[in-house]
Amino acid sequence: MRYQNVCLESLGYALPEEILTSDEIERRLAPLYQRLRLPEGRLELMSGIKERRLWPKGTRPSEMSIQSGRRALEKTNVDLREVGALIHGSVCRDYLEPATACSVHFELGLPQECLVYDVSNACLGMLNGMIQVATMIELGQIRAGLVVGTEDSLQLVESTIAELNRDETLTRESIKLAVASLTIGSASAAILLTHRDLSTTGHRLTAVSVRAHTNHYKLCQGGHEPSVGGSQILMQTDSEKLLAEGIATGQATFADFLKESGWQREDIDRTICHQVGSAHRMQMLQSLELKAERDFCTYPWLGNTGSVALPITLAIAQEQQFLQAGERVALLGIGSGINCIMAAVEWGTAVGSRQ
DSSP states (O other), rough: OOOEEEEEEEEEEEEOEEEEEEEHHHTHHHHHHHHHHHTTHHHHHHHHHOOEEEEOTTTHHHHHHHHHHHHHHHHOOOOGEEEEEEEEEESSSSSSSSSSSHHHHHHOOSSSSEEEEEETTTTTHHHHHHHHHHHHHHHTSSSSEEEEEEEEHHHHHHHHHHHHHHHHHHTTTHHHHHHGGGBBEEEHHHHHOOOOOOOOOOHHHHHHEEEEEGGGGGGGEEEEEETTTTTEEEEEOOHHHHHHHHHHHHHHHHHHHHHHHHEEEEEEEEEEEOOOOOOHHHHHHHHHHGGGEEEEEHHHHHHHHHGGHHHHHHHHHHHHTTTTOOOEEEEEEEEEEEETEEEEEETTTTTTOOO
């Protein structure tokens, strides 16, 4: 997929105030750690994640998506009447129906002549929404569109800790399926895309490549499980195999990406990857022969925030001036399924340059 007329005009994000450290999780897992004689510090050592954040109990995803969306809109001079699509792209949503996007659309005061819906695709939902909006802009169907999303890790982390302490049949081997659940964090982000004629930033989206290696869809699965007095959210992840197959999927997608973008590997000035952990980052960059010093990461203090991870990392990288005008930025997204999306962005270039 190639684009001539689409810009990532602005980004917005919101973070919870409450911090949950990996050390605190291990303290809460004391019964499990004592029974299996696990060494302290194991979680941070394995993942590279020191802490993650949690929304207050009862927070609805739409509440935070409204904040992120408003912040993205406030950074631009784009008339709200130009926004022709609003997509809510996170795993978490308020309820099954109506779409969580509906309340976000209403509270942001977006026009009634606007496509409004949810998209869900594990850690790639917001990037899928970005592609859909970009395609509508490229086709001339709309002039601007907003993608928002909020992930809430509280229930998953709490349920996982309780289950690990409850199930005394677990072994050092079997608990590996739950480790990924303890790395998940909460966050919210928004991406405003516009036609280049409306853009004042000139962050041009020029190409996207995608792959679906869905023969690996069983490697990471989560949802509601029955429990005493109701249900709980649990997730099982074969982290080692998911990492290996995810890297292979990334390599195949990256080869497509270089052809589609017209870039050479050495043309890439900056990378923003999906935020999983230290092992994933190291192996992904090494397998693609990309330099770590050109990559920006947030997982050590945010954890894996699902669909929000890549957009919020991009937003913080911009905020910290890691991205400079004229640089070529590769967005490298991957999610369970296994699905992969890679996007090429020419950062802050003057409209019409570097064709």
